[in-house]
Amino acid sequence: MASSVLGVCILIFSSSVPPDPCLKVEMADILAFNLTQTTSHAPRLMNAPDLSTKLKLMGVDVASFGDYFVDKRLPIGKTQSINKSSTNGHHDRPAIEISIDDAKESTAASSEKTSSARKGRGKDQPINCLVYKDPFSATYKKYIFTEDGKYLLGGMMVGDVSDFVKLVAIVKKKKALEVPPSQFIVGNKKGEDDGGDLDDDAQVCSCHNVTKGAIVKCVKEGTASTVSDLKTKTKVGTGCGGCMPLVTSIFNAEMKKAGKTLNTNLCPHFAMSRSDLFSVIKVKSLRFFPEIMETIGVNPSSIGCEICKPAIASILSSLYNEHVMKPTHHQNQDTNDRYMANMQRNGTFSVVPRIPAGEISPDGLIAIGVVAKKYRLYTKITGGQRIDLFGARKDDLPAIWEELNDAGFESGHAYGKSLRTVKSCVGTT
Numbered sequence: 001m002a003s004s005v006l007g008v009c010i011l012i013f014s015s016s017v018p019p020d021p022c023l024k025v026e027m028a029d030i031l032a033f034n035l036t037q038t039t040s041h042a043p044r045l046m047n048a049p050d051l052s053t054k055l056k057l058m059g060v061d062v063a064s065f066g067d068y069f070v071d072k073r074l075p076i077g078k079t080q081s082i083n084k085s086s087t088n089g090h091h092d093r094p095a096i097e098i099s100i101d102d103a104k105e106s107t108a109a110s111s112e113k114t115s116s117a118r119k120g121r122g123k124d125q126p127i128n129c130l131v132y133k134d135p136f137s138a139t140y141k142k143y144i145f146t147e148d149g150k151y152l153l154g155g156m157m158v159g160d161v162s163d164f165v166k167l168v169a170i171v172k173k174k175k176a177l178e179v180p181p182s183q184f185i186v187g188n189k190k191g192e193d194d195g196g197d198l199d200d201d202a203q204v205c206s207c208h209n210v211t212k213g214a215i216v217k218c219v220k221e222g223t224a225s226t227v228s229d230l231k232t233k234t235k236v237g238t239g240c241g242g243c244m245p246l247v248t249s250i251f252n253a254e255m256k257k258a259g260k261t262l263n264t265n266l267c268p269h270f271a272m273s274r275s276d277l278f279s280v281i282k283v284k285s286l287r288f289f290p291e292i293m294e295t296i297g298v299n300p301s302s303i304g305c306e307i308c309k310p311a312i313a314s315i316l317s318s319l320y321n322e323h324v325m326k327p328t329h330h331q332n333q334d335t336n337d338r339y340m341a342n343m344q345r346n347g348t349f350s351v352v353p354r355i356p357a358g359e360i361s362p363d364g365l366i367a368i369g370v371v372a373k374k375y376r377l378y379t380k381i382t383g384g385q386r387i388d389l390f391g392a393r394k395d396d397l398p399a400i401w402e403e404l405n406d407a408g409f410e411s412g413h414a415y416g417k418s419l420r421t422v423k424s425c426v427g428t429t
Contacts, residue, residue, distance in 0.1 A: 025209065052168045054161055054206070054242060060138070063161040066154025066171035071129050071144050127153060132185045134159075141185060143167075149181045165246055169202035204247055207239025212250060219254040226263055227251055267307040269298055278315050287320060288328050289313075303331070310334060339397050340411045344390065351377075351389040351400055353409035357424035358385025367407035371400055384421035 030044045052065035126147040133140050139159035145152055152170050157163075163184070170177070198204075200213030214234050218224035224233050227244075230251055231237055237244045255262045264273045272280070277296070286292045289312055294300040304312070313332035316322070322329065324337075336342055341349035353368065368387055372379050375396050377389040392400055401411075 052164075052171075054164050056242075061157075061159060061161045063157045063164045064155070065164065065168045066144075066152065068142075068144070068154040068156050070127060070153050071142075128181075130181050130185060143181065143184055145177075145181050150176045152177060152181075152184075162245075165202065165204055165243070166198060169198055173199065198250075204250065205234075205236040205239065205243045207243075208235040210234045210236040210243075215247065215250050216254050219251065219258055219260070224251075225260070266311060267305055269293070269302050269304055269308050270296065271298055272296070274311055274315075277311070278318075281312075281315055282319055287316065287322075289316075289332055306334070339394065340401060341392060341397055347394075348390070349392045349394060349397060351392050351397070351404070352382070352386055352411070353389075353404050354411060354421070355386045355409075357422050359424065364407060364409070367404070367409070371403050374403075375400060385423050386421060 027046065030046050033041075034043045052063075054061070054063040056062070128145050128147055128149065130143045130145065131141070137159060141155065141157050141160070143152060143155040151174065152167065154171060155167065167184070198212050200211060200216060202212045204210055204212050204215065215230060215236065218230055218233050224230040227237075227248055230247070236247050252262055265271050266274050266277055270277055280286075280296055281292060284295060286295060289304065289309070292312060293302055293304065309332055313324070313329065316329070316332070317324070324333065330338070339349060341351050343349055355364075368379070368389070371377070372389055375389075375392060377391050380388045380390065382388050389400075
């Protein structure tokens with residue numbers, strides 16, 4: 001019932017399902033409040049949603065923020081064009097192009113001038129677009145400013161989206177810019193971005209709506225001395241994980257400001273960083289996990305953890321490139337790799353047979369149904385045109401896979417960094 005009402009609210013409010021999970025959480029929170037607390041409190045209203053989002057499409061990072069289509073409605077200003085390009089050897093194609101869109105777009109914009117503007121901007125003020133294209137690094141950025149360059153209105157990014165959090169915060173605050181617009185493209189960075197120019201209420205993790213202030217508070221109160229503690233306390237980085245580089249930088253900077261010792265150890269089993277561990281393994285020519293643990297581990301008899309085992313497996317693969325199925329490397333594999341299934345929070349596993357291009361025979365469907373019914377598995381059609389089987393017990397996995405293999409199925413690799421699926425449509429043939 002609640003989910004249905006929430007779905008209706010989403011569709012009515014924005015005419016499309018918001019891409020940001022936080023919007024759905026906020027809607028659910030307001031809905032629950034208005035259904036249960038309005039007898040003693042005034043109903044809560046929701047502000048216009050921020051549809052800024054960051055995604056990875058086919059391995060390419062893309063992002064949009066603010067009013068990223070305002071240049072299609074408002075006239076382009078007359079700011080002088082700026083071009084910086086360089087040629088590469090025999091090629092005439094510019095390596096880097098930085099330009100400000102000029103009147104070539106104003107014709108299309110003026111034809112749409114009469115259309116209604118988005119919420120929060122009712123005046124048809126001229127704007128300017130700062131565009132950056134780099135074909136060699138496959139990077140594209142378009143930032144839209146007011147004509148005087150004092151306010152950032154929105155933009156799009158493809159390839160490099162490292163400034164997404166900062167730009168979203170600037171647009172939300174509607175603050176006048178303290179730097180020239182060109183600096184958002186060419187940059188003025190000295191070393192790593194520690195988020196020092198972000199306000200405390202700037203959203204760092206959109207999956208769980210964690211702000212920079214929440215991270216700072218954990219450090220100052222001493223409730224988080226490591227990034228792992230921070231994750232446990234705030235849930236930051238436990239969603240998609242895309243915010244972790246910035247989160248780590250903010251955490252390290254705040255730890256230094258507070259005068260606290262920054263622990264860079266890989267995990268409790270190794271008293272060194274990952275880079276130091278790589279160097280030691282290379283210099284000492286260590287080739288196996290037990291040997292590494294006995295030589296440089298804190299506890300020589302330890303079997304490692306979910307942090308150090310994949311890290312060491314990656315290091316050994318980089319140094320020696322031995323096959324992962326070699327018996328001596330079995331313990332380096334993650335649980336999901338060993339059992340060819342995804343471990344769930346309740347300790348059971350999900351099994352995902354491969355269904356190439358989503359095409360499956362009637363016999364294949366029957367075989368999956370028989371396995372699901374026999375082992376009492378919950379089934380779900382995934383977005384990758386496969387059928388996921390949930391609730392499998394670990395001791396049932398060998399029998400489940402044996403029956404699926406006999407029916408012609410193999411693992412869909414829903415747990416590894418590999419080609420998982422290829423989608424298809426019905427087509428015309």
